[in-house]
Amino acid sequence: MPVLERTKLGAVSPSPPDPMSSTNAACILVIDDEPQIRKLLRISLSAGGYRVVEAANGEEGLAQAALTRPDLVVLDLGLPDKDGQDVLRELREWSRVPVLVLSVRAAESEKVLALDGGANDYVTKPFGIQEFLARIRVLLRQGNQGESQEACVGVGPLSLDFAYRRVTLDGAEVQLTRKEYAVLAMLARHLGRVVTQQQLLKDIWGPTHVEDTHYLRVVVGHLRQKLADDPANPRFIVTEAGVGYRLRDA
Structure with a gap:
């Protein structure tokens, strides 16, 4: 059954399942301290056929990245324990997993810093969920060519x-x-x-x-x-x- 939810970000409508997830669901790690955002992404990504793992701060996110070996990471920059740019830098010391930054920081300098630091894409809040899911699909296709990393x-x-x-x-x-x-x-x-x-x-x-x-x-x-x-x-x-x-x- 389609799942719809309305938040301050707008209406969420179901998207067609990603073809790569039909037999082996891709795992997406969401690192964000806002419960509402995590809920929105969990519902939207699950409706698209993905498995979702959540973390509410940077340290938990890094641990989950090592333990669950996700196929993609969605990373907020305004985390309570450490800046998301630092989380990205630490993650890139050992993992090539695709990272999509999702942040309210819209300054060009923040985007450049994140992309130079190893992020694969950058989306600002508020955002359109369908465009967000399309970017997820692109990164997952690219990520299939990446090198496996050990924890x-x-x-x-x-x-x-x-x-x-x-x-x-x-x-x-x-x-x-x-x-x-x-x-x-x-x-x-x-x-x-x-x-x-x-x-x-x-x-x-x-x-x-x-x-x-x-x-x-x-x-x-x-x-x-x-x-x-x-x-x-x-x-x-x-x-x-x-x-x-x-x-x-x-």
Whole structure:
């Protein structure tokens, strides 16, 4: 039976089910602190044949992203515990899941920041539900070409839990700075493969720092100290001279 609901955003009408969800429903994670918005999206997306997971704040959203492995994330920017731009940045440290930002922030600077930070699309509130669902369908089609991501990575006694940004060595938590964690997480996402210095610098420090290789050398040096990793005989971080680094695949 069609489900209709009227809110301050207007009438919601059922949309035709997405063809990709007819046999295996796509999972959509909605991260928004407004119960009314979550209810609206839950009804509309469910009517379209999608499975919906909800989170009311950033930390819960990141945990759900790791635990449920959604096919797409709808992200509000005005969250109660942390800014949505920060949630997006943390998510992009380990996941390529398509992200549609849904926010009242209509300034061009906010849109540019989100898109440069890894968002795939940006919709401002209030919004038309049919256009929103169409954008969802486009992103899901594009997302099918994406690379699968793991919620946790283990290299021998070293373990990274991306959902909680937690690193342990022999069962004991290792305290890392934001940059140290970002470098280690990026190497873990490309486990066993070389990540160039330029790629690390561009993604972590920004495009204006691609020549500042000394920043990277200092951070990698600190990482090795904290992981008790001998650069001459590395257990974890291997230097590819003149190219970059890789995390050894145990």
